[in-house]
Amino acid sequence: MEPQMQHLYEMLSKVDGYIYPNEIELNWSILIVLYPFITGLVAGAFILASLERVFKVKVLKPTYTIALLTALSFMMVATLPLISHLAQPQRFYEIMITPHLTSAMAIFGFVYLWYLMVVLLLEIWLDYRRDIVLWSQEKTGVMKRVYKILTLGVTDLSESTVKWDDKLGYFITIIGIPSAFLLHGYVGFIFGSVKANPWWSTVLMPVIFLFSAMVSGIALVMIVFMVVNYIRKQVIDMACLNEIAKYLLIALILDFALEGLDQVHRIYEAEESFNILDILVKGKLTYTLFLFQWFLGMIVPMVTLATLQFVKNRNKLKKRLYMMTGILVLCGIFFMRWNVVVGGQLFSKSFYGFTTFKLHLIGSEGIMMAALWLILPCTILAFLFWLLPPWKRHEV
Amino acid sequence: MARDEVKSRRDFLSKAAMVAGGLFISAGASPFASLLYATERKSKTGPWYGMGIDLEKCIGCGRCADACKTENNVPREPFFFRTWVEQYTILNDGTVHVESPNGGIDGFSQKFPDEEIFKSFFVPKMCNHCAKSPCTQVCPVGATFTSPEGLSLVDPTYCLGCRYCVQACPYGCRYIHPVTHVVDKCTMCYHRITKGLLPACVEVCPKHAKIFGDLNDPKSELVKFMKDHSWQVLKPHMNTEPKVFYNQLRAEVR
Numbered sequence: 001m002e003p004q005m006q007h008l009y010e011m012l013s014k015v016d017g018y019i020y021p022n023e024i025e026l027n028w029s030i031l032i033v034l035y036p037f038i039t040g041l042v043a044g045a046f047i048l049a050s051l052e053r054v055f056k057v058k059v060l061k062p063t064y065t066i067a068l069l070t071a072l073s074f075m076m077v078a079t080l081p082l083i084s085h086l087a088q089p090q091r092f093y094e095i096m097i098t099p100h101l102t103s104a105m106a107i108f109g110f111v112y113l114w115y116l117m118v119v120l121l122l123e124i125w126l127d128y129r130r131d132i133v134l135w136s137q138e139k140t141g142v143m144k145r146v147y148k149i150l151t152l153g154v155t156d157l158s159e160s161t162v163k164w165d166d167k168l169g170y171f172i173t174i175i176g177i178p179s180a181f182l183l184h185g186y187v188g189f190i191f192g193s194v195k196a197n198p199w200w201s202t203v204l205m206p207v208i209f210l211f212s213a214m215v216s217g218i219a220l221v222m223i224v225f226m227v228v229n230y231i232r233k234q235v236i237d238m239a240c241l242n243e244i245a246k247y248l249l250i251a252l253i254l255d256f257a258l259e260g261l262d263q264v265h266r267i268y269e270a271e272e273s274f275n276i277l278d279i280l281v282k283g284k285l286t287y288t289l290f291l292f293q294w295f296l297g298m299i300v301p302m303v304t305l306a307t308l309q310f311v312k313n314r315n316k317l318k319k320r321l322y323m324m325t326g327i328l329v330l331c332g333i334f335f336m337r338w339n340v341v342v343g344g345q346l347f348s349k350s351f352y353g354f355t356t357f358k359l360h361l362i363g364s365e366g367i368m369m370a371a372l373w374l375i376l377p378c379t380i381l382a383f384l385f386w387l388l389p390p391w392k393r394h395e396v
Numbered sequence: 397m398a399r400d401e402v403k404s405r406r407d408f409l410s411k412a413a414m415v416a417g418g419l420f421i422s423a424g425a426s427p428f429a430s431l432l433y434a435t436e437r438k439s440k441t442g443p444w445y446g447m448g449i450d451l452e453k454c455i456g457c458g459r460c461a462d463a464c465k466t467e468n469n470v471p472r473e474p475f476f477f478r479t480w481v482e483q484y485t486i487l488n489d490g491t492v493h494v495e496s497p498n499g500g501i502d503g504f505s506q507k508f509p510d511e512e513i514f515k516s517f518f519v520p521k522m523c524n525h526c527a528k529s530p531c532t533q534v535c536p537v538g539a540t541f542t543s544p545e546g547l548s549l550v551d552p553t554y555c556l557g558c559r560y561c562v563q564a565c566p567y568g569c570r571y572i573h574p575v576t577h578v579v580d581k582c583t584m585c586y587h588r589i590t591k592g593l594l595p596a597c598v599e600v601c602p603k604h605a606k607i608f609g610d611l612n613d614p615k616s617e618l619v620k621f622m623k624d625h626s627w628q629v630l631k632p633h634m635n636t637e638p639k640v641f642y643n644q645l646r647a648e649v650r
Contacts, residue, residue, distance in 0.1 A: 004574060008475055018482075018494035020521070020568025024475040027559040027572070087557020087577040091537075094556060100538035105560050108536075195634060196530060196566035272633075349568055350650045352494050 003363075010358070017353020026345045026357050029365040030338075031081040034373050036187045036209060037216070037337045038078045043184035044217010044251075045071040046120070046176060051247065053173045059243045065127065065390035066228065067221045072120045073381035079112060081373045084364065104190045115183050119176040124388075126169040129154065130162055131393045146387075162396070184213040191340060198273035199280070199344040204262045211255040216333035218248045223326040224381070226319065232391065238315050245322055248329070249305040256298050259336075276351040284354065285343050288335045297332010301325040441612070444546045445584055446639035447598075448607035448621040449520055456481055456518035458500035460597035460606065465501070467585060467596035474498040476571050478582040479522040479597050484648060486514045492648045519649050520606065522597070523548060523569040523582035524630060524638030531561035531570065531581075540579070546611075546639065547586060552578045566634050584608070611639065 001009075011024050049067035052060040083092045099106035125132075133155050136147035185206035191197075192205025222244045229236040266277065281289055304325050308318055347354050360366040464479045465472060474497070481500030485493040485508055495504070506516065529548045532540050539554035540561050555578035562570045562579060573580040585595035589608070593599070598606045609618025618641075621627075627641040631650065642649075 002574070005473060008473065012474060018496070021475050021477045021480050021496055021499050022562075022568050022571040025571070027562045085558075087559070087572055088555065091554070091556050094537045094554065098537055100535055102533045103536040103560070104534060105536040105558065190560075194530075194534070194563055196564055345563075349566055350494065352492070352650065 007358070007360075011356055014356040015353060016356070017348070018350060019348035019353045019355050020350055023345075023348050023355055026342065026355065028341050028345060029085070029357075030342075030359060030367070030370045031085040031365060031373070033334070033337045033341045034081040034370055035078070036184075036191075036341070037334050038074050038081070038373070038377070039187050040184055040209065040213030040216050040333065040337075041220050042071045042075045042078060042115075042120075042217070043180040043210070043213040044215065044219075045074070045221050046180045046217070047214050048218050048221050048244070048247065050173050050177050050180075053170060054177065057243065059239050062237050062240050063221055063225050063244060065124075065388075065393075066225055067217075068120065068124050068127070069384045069388065069390070070221055070224050070381055071217070072116075072124060073384055074377040075112075075116050075120055076380055077373055077377040079109075080376070081370070082108075084369070084373075104186075104193050108186070108190070111183055111186055115176075115179050119172060119179050123169055123172045123176060125150075125152075126165045126172065128388055128393075129165050130157060130396070131388070133157055134394050181210060185210045191344070196349060197344050198271065199277060199347070200340065202262055202266075204258060204265075208255070208258050208262060211251060211258055212333050212336055214251040215248065215255050216330055218244060218251055219326040219329040219333075222248060222322060223330070226323055226326075228385070234391075236319065238318070241319070241322060245305055245308065245325075248325070249302065249309070252298060252302050252305070252329070256302065259294075259298075273351055276347045280343060280347050280354070284346050284356075285339055289339050289343070292335040293332050293339055296328050297335060298329075301329050301332070442544060443610040444612040444639075445589065446525070446546075446609065446611045446618055446641065447522070447584070447595075448609070448618050448625075448627065448641045448643070450605045450607070450621070450625070451517055451519060451642055451644040453603040453605035454481070454518040454520055455603055455605075456483055456500055456504050457602060458498075458503055459600045459602065460520055461499040462501045463596040463600040464582070467588075468583070470580070471574055473574075476574070476580075478569075478580070479520060482519045482521060482649075483516065484519060484646070485516045486646075486648060487512050488514045490514075515646075517644075517646075519642070519645075520597075521567065521569070522640060523584075524567055524636065524640045525582075525584060527637035527639060528635065530564040530566065530634075530636055534560045534564040536560065543586070545589075547584050548581070549583055549586060550579055550581060552576055552580075555579050566631050566636065567638075 008024050015024070045067045048060070049064050049071065051057045052064045083089050086092060095106060096109045099109070101107075129151065132147050132150045134157075136144055136151055136155070139147060188206030188209030191200040191209075192202055194200045222241070225241065225244065226236060266274065304321055308321060311318065342357055345355070346357060362368050458481050461477060461480045464470060464477075468478055470476055470478055477499045479499075480496050481504075482494055482496045483500070483504045483506075485495075485506065487493070487508060493508070497504070500518070504518070506513075525546060525548050527546065529540075529542065532542055532548055535541075536558060537554060537556060539551045539556070541549060541551070543549050557572060557578055559572060559579070562572070570579050570581045572578070585593070585597075588595060595606075595608055598608045607618050607621045609616035609621070611618060613619065621643070622641055625643040627643050628645040629638040629641060630645070631638075
């Protein structure tokens with residue numbers, strides 16, 4: 001028997017109550033959990049970068065390019081879990097050629113390309129153009145050629161041109177903020193608009209996705225910032241780190257409030273689906289929702305960060321706690337995506353029972369594959385730090 | 397005073413112009429409103445197919461599910477169904493038990509003693525070929541489409557296998573075919589009905605519990621069935637406008 005069939009027979013023996021026969025198999029698995037997780041990191045990192053650029057939070061300056069490069073690395077990978085999850089991955093381009101406009105999914109390719117090409121690549125290029133030109137003059141051999149290609153032939157470094165770079169970059173960041181909102185709010189809409197699924201179908205879904213994106217993106221940049229400083233053996237800019245932590249706390253509070261509102265609303269309205277969802281969260285999602293997502297991923301980081309707001313000095317302790325908080329938050333948001341995507345498929349749309357889910361280590365939908373899609377962006381980020389080191393830039 | 401009057405008149409005119417302008421712009425945008433609705437409205441000409449299911453008549457023999465698997469090359473596993481039969485048992489204490497072992501193909505047994513049972517009945521399920529089908533709405537490439545006869549069909553050469561339609565169907569009628577790796581579902585036996593034959597499940601039903609017909613034809617057996625019975629559709633609150641009409645459908649059935 002084929003492994004897939006074997007797997008389904010095993011699942012069949014674990015069905016609880018009644019499910020429609022076609023519901024045995026979970027159609028969206030860990031790769032679709034990664035998709036909103038990764039796009040969320042992109043949107044969140046970009047929003048942190050824009051705080052410095054547009055909202056003039058000057059103390060965040062050291063994280064600006066780090067945040068942008070982080071956003072770019074994860075953005076480059078964002079579609080890969082999606083494509084590798086398709087049953088017919090070789091047909092993926094059809095979504096770009098013949099998008100079916102009533103589908104919430106159809107526009108993703110365009111939103112993605114807009115964000116990658118127009119916002120991220122252009123902004124980073126404009127921001128780095130002066131350095132790239134200078135590097136192309138300083139370096140020798142292959143690297144000289146590489147940087148020369150990266151200048152795209154625009155080697156003018158006159159004061160007015162550099163000023164224009166800055167102005168254009170500023171303008172793109174302004175466009176980028178609603179784009180980041182669009183990108184991730186849209187991902188939320190893909191789930192929130194499925195009326196057949198009461199666990200997904202809430203008008204708050206895009207907003208919750210957006211704020212959780214900010215939370216995860218800020219946490220990621222905070223971790224990257226600390227790791228980069230640690231590897232480079234630099235004394236970390238504590239004022240900057242404290243400021244990131246402050247924004248992380250604000251984003252966490254907003255996200256917590258929104259998710260709380262969603263749950264309160266569900267409980268109070270107690271619609272037809274309430275009973276099955278109640279069994280779901282108290283049963284199959286107990287650990288991933290109450291423990292990982294809410295307690296460890298939200299409440300502990302919130303209390304820690306709020307307490308640290310009142311602690312002066314004690315930088316070593318603060319750094320450790322920030323690192324711990326960052327990791328907890330990232331895991332928490334991962335489990336938030338997990339609870340949405342996987343949790344939403346565990347109960348039957350008949351509301352009479354549950355199917356089950358078993359994650360495999362290997363295979364196209366396995367843990368190893370998921371790990372690959374998380375390690376890849378980190379590798380790209382390391383490469384980008386090597387190619388466009390934020391710490392070797394030329395003073396203006 | 398006079399100045400105030402002029403001012404208020406000017407005010408009125410500017411407000412009226414704003415309202416008129418707003419209406420004008422929204423009128424221009426109205427073609428785009430079609431994007432907000434699921435699918436086109438039902439066609440007035442040509443056939444518009446639907447199915448009636450008389451639960452009073454269904455004996456749960458499962459021949460419909462069996463014939464469907466044979467006719468449409470649906471895998472013989474105890475999952476993957478284009479049509480299946482559910483057994484509902486409502487006990488005296490009000491609890492509802494639903495079962496569909498192998499889709500009903502191998503028949504049913506009753507595990508509760510008679511004296512505990514308030515009511516027991518069978519419900520054949522299939523694609524509802526909704527007039528506002530959410531599966532058609534969400535397909536990112538249009539591989540799922542509504543045929544001119546109002547049937548929700550899939551182009552297997554075009555489907556990406558993204559499974560968004562599987563998620564969007566409130567009735568659990570879609571699955572990814574393990575051999576073709578594209579989505580598969582009931583076509584109302586399109587290959588048969590276009591040749592004037594009945595869908596396989598209708599053809600084999602020994603009790604004539606399934607009534608196939610054209611909703612646009614006032615003389616069709618389906619229209620007659622709908623006139624004679626107080627039918628109901630599944631999950632009407634979803635507003636998908638299903639075209640499978642059940643006689644004697646109880647509220648417990650979902």
